Amino acid sequence: MKNIGTIAAAVFLGLVLLLYMCTFQVRFTEVAIVKTFGKPASEAIAEPGLRFKWPPPIQTVTTYDKRIRILEDRTEETRTVDHKNLVVTTFTLWRIGDKPGDAVNFLTNFPSGEEDGEKQLRTTVVTQKHAIIGKHAFPEFVSLDPMKRKLRSIEDEIGGAVATEVRERYGIEILGFGIKKLGLPQSVTTDIFAKMKTKEEGAAAGYAAEGEAQAQDILAEAKATEARIMAAARDKVAKIENEAEKVVSSMYKEFDEHPELRIFLDKLRALEVALSNRATLILDSNAAPWDIVTPEGRSAVRPDAAVE
Amino acid sequence: MHQHHDHHAHRDLDRVEEPLDAANQSLSDALRSSFGILKGIMLILVILYFFSNVGGIGSHEEALVLRLGALKSDVHDAGLIWAFPFPVDEIVRLPTKKSNELTVASHTFYRRENEVGKALSFISRGSHSGLNPSLDGALLTADTGLVHVEWKVTYKFNDVRAYVSGLAERHVDSTGEPIDPDDRALAPAETLIRVLIEKTGIEVASELTAEEVIRTEVDQVREEMTGRINQRLRTLGTGIVVETVEMHEPTTPLQVREAFDRAQQAENAKQKKIREAEQQRTKILNEAAGASYDALVEALDEAERNDVPETRAKLQRVLEGAEGRAGEMIKTAGAYSSIVVGRMESDVAQYRTLLPEYRRSPAVLIERLWEQTRERIFSNPRVTKMYRPQGIKEFRIKIPLDPEQRRVDEVHRARQQKFDAKKLRPETWHAVGPEYD
CATH class of the missing domain: 3.30.479.30 (Band 7 domain)
Known part of the structure; x- marks a missing residue:
């Protein structure tokens, strides 16, 4: 019984060895060429999988990676x-x-x-x-x-x-x-550095002048735009005021019948506005109502006197 | 006799073999137990061999299985994977789910041992020393300038099968040695990305000036690099995608850095000046027309370009919504107009109301209106009433100055005195200025 186990193990190892010698794998990344007594086959095997061959030295296999x-x-x-x-x-x-x-x-x-x-x-x-x-x-x-x-x-x-x-x-x-x-070459890079240096120095001077000029341009443009805006606003103001004047003018005809009444009312208003705040009013004793302060003034008040 | 002799000999032998049997027994026992252990170890090794291709796939990985060299169709995500042991199956793992980083320093200058990790401002080179082509990397620009750039790349895999089947592991340099000797799954990808970065960097730099590459067109360089490299990777079908290409410390060669920095400072000063002017412009126009001055300027331009009723009407609409000084002027005009018209309407109404009475008895109406007004004036406590008695020869009125005006005059006088006093002392002449005016 013991011998059977040993024999089975030997057979298994023999089969593994035979399989190893008579098969080869072609990976999906590879291409394989079978050589018989050193002479390569006319075409390579590119399909991946397990392949059979005669054991060496009859057949040998060379594989290459077929990827980039x-x-x-x-x-x-x-x-x-x-x-x-x-x-x-x-x-x-x-x-x-x-x-x-x-x-x-x-x-x-x-x-x-x-x-x-x-x-x-x-x-x-x-x-x-x-x-x-x-x-x-x-x-x-x-x-x-x-x-x-x-x-x-x-x-x-x-x-x-x-x-x-x-x-x-x-x-x-x-x-x-x-x-x-x-x-x-190293010697050429030295010349290039000298050129780059000169160029950068020129650029630095240029930037200063450009900055000044561009800033002035921007401000000048801003001032001009501001002037245009204000001019447009003034136009608009004039239009609004003209419209109002037109409306007011159209109302003047209302006073055509008795313009003196309107003028009187305006004077009353002007007077009241003028004397509305911190004013000193000096009144003559002949003017009403101060005229009644004197006996002469009071004597003028009698039934037959005409109203002035 | 012979038989007797044999019998004795046998007995002698038995006597001699007795101790040997015990040794054999122990040796046999030892061998038996050793074989038992060996069998156990072999059994464990066989079991381990059969389970050698069982394992886990990480959350950032994908795996492929090769059976007898052929690629199986499934791509395995994170989790447990089981496969037959080698040589039947083989598992290929790749970190495809995460972004990988790569630094390409081929276009930067060689750092000496004591310069590694230092900022550029702490590294210098003599202005007359050139670049050593075998040590220093640089990009040659369209204006025949030179710049240094270190590239920081992030990339990932979008097709693991394409990557594994497209790109070999071994790449060689000019001496035939492997470019990246590390046996890492990412090494082939990194080698390919590195050469593509080098090639594309040269290509992009050859189309731009040194200043554009490192200063003004940095975004364009990044975009061009990413776009062109990905296009090449797609054409090659490698399953790699570059996510970002960043420039780390782009600079002119250290030999000209000082001049370059001065130019940079001058440009910064220029930009500052322009920014300040633009801020000033915004302020001027804001004050003129408010925050929406752009709309007003646009309407003005439009009306000037094309003077038709539509553009004029649009300008008027925009003006009505304007703020700032312009808006204030327009609103004031509107308010003033309303007041004027309103007052006129009120005057008309008053006139119409009084007109019938005036027609009947004008004198009475006039007198009544006058009396009413006079009463209001006389009853106003802020109006001082004075009576000039009848018959006096001379009447003088002395009106005092307004107290407020008097205070202002005193302040002016005090300042003038102070100013005159200082003018007399030579050491204070410099202090005499407009503030004393």
Whole structure:
């Protein structure tokens, strides 16, 4: 009975070993190439899952990551067509191509490993970078004139040239290319600093004058607007008063019959207003009612006297 | 004899084996118990192996399961996840539910050991030292200037399947070494975002001046960076989305910072002057037409541009609602007009009332009205009444000054004396000013 257990364990281990030697997994992120006695199959396996193969040394498997990878090149000076030096570093987004023969093509070209493929790609990038940047002038990289700027098209041009060279030959697909560093040699930056300094000093002087001028403009405009507002208000006032005058004038005809009565009433009112506050009124003894203070005044009051 | 000898020999052997059996027994017992423990450990290991892919998914995570290398369709949210042990199943976890932060310092200057963490104002460089391209990062601007920027990026994942199946883990630099050697789930995303920030930063800066990048168009730079990077991430189908791109300490190179700061101060002074002028403008117009002066100015402009009844009527309406001095003038005019018209109406009414009586006996009416008025005047205690006796030759009236006016005159006189006294002393000449006028 004891032997049966041992035998079962041995059989199980043997099966596991056999399974290990005769199967392989293709991850969803990978592409696999089966090599029979070192000769790769004509097409790679891109579908994920468990696969069978003959045990080594009959068949072996090479797998590649089929996802996007980033490859940077070295930072180095390169010369534009107008003899300006630029310090440029680039990056390339690449992957093993998804056409049936791409992975096999890559493996055939770089049997020692992916690193060789990366080196080849980097060499191609560097060559194209120098070649294409050398065809363009400095203002095509940075310029105030939008018509002159061509940075993106230069990047596309380098990326396109690299893609053309590596796609068919090595099975490498280029998905993106860009400049990750665009600088100037150290000696040139010193000159740029001097220029920037002069420019900033000029700008500082300009700001002071501009501030003064703009403030004056704003105040002048405010005064002018104020004058316009007040003029419009005065017009409005004149209109209101004219309207009132018109109404008042239309009422004058009411007094046409006896204007002297209206004038008398106005005088009474004026007199009363004038003597309404802190006034001294000096009255003559001949004027009523003071005329009755004297005997002569009182003697004038008799039945036959006429009323004045 | 032989048999006897054998028998003896056997007996001798038995005697010798007796102690060995006890040792064997204990060794056997020890081995048996060791095997038992080993079996137990193996059983535990087998159980642990079978449950090795059972675990929890954090609240900020999502997980995917790979079966025999193929991606299963479900994306697992927070909670318990169960999967077969390796090599059958594999669990891939990603912190997709939270925003992740990344700092990209590729475009800033190299900080020496003693400068790390210091504010820019405490770091300086000689004005004649240039930038070392292998150490210092910078952005080249459209006006051939140089600026330093440190980028602070927040990003998250919007499609975990796309991220896991789109971007490789290994990315290499110019020497063939991994760019980010850390074996972190976020490392590939960060490497990609970093190069896209570097590329897009160069691109955006090449279209703007140094001043625009670090001072006047900061918002535009941020928006352009975010927009362009997200467009590229979408095109690549990486399942990553950049939420914000902020600029940390954007500055000109330290070598020109002093000049730049002076320009900045001058610009601040300019802006201050303009702000003050605008405040003054608001005050002037507020005083002229009140808070709604804008509407009045607009109506005025409209009426001046297009002088038609509609615009004129609109201007009149707006003027009627105006405040400030203009509004006060208009309201005063309105009130005055009402008073004038009202008084006239009252005069007419009075006239109409008295007219019939006047027609009948004008003298009596006039006398009666006069008497009534005189009575009111004479009964007013504020009116001083004086009687000039009949027959006197001379009558003089002395009217005293108004007490209020007298007080004002005294104050003026006192000031004038003080002023004259000071003028006589040379040491106080400087104090003589308009306030003494």
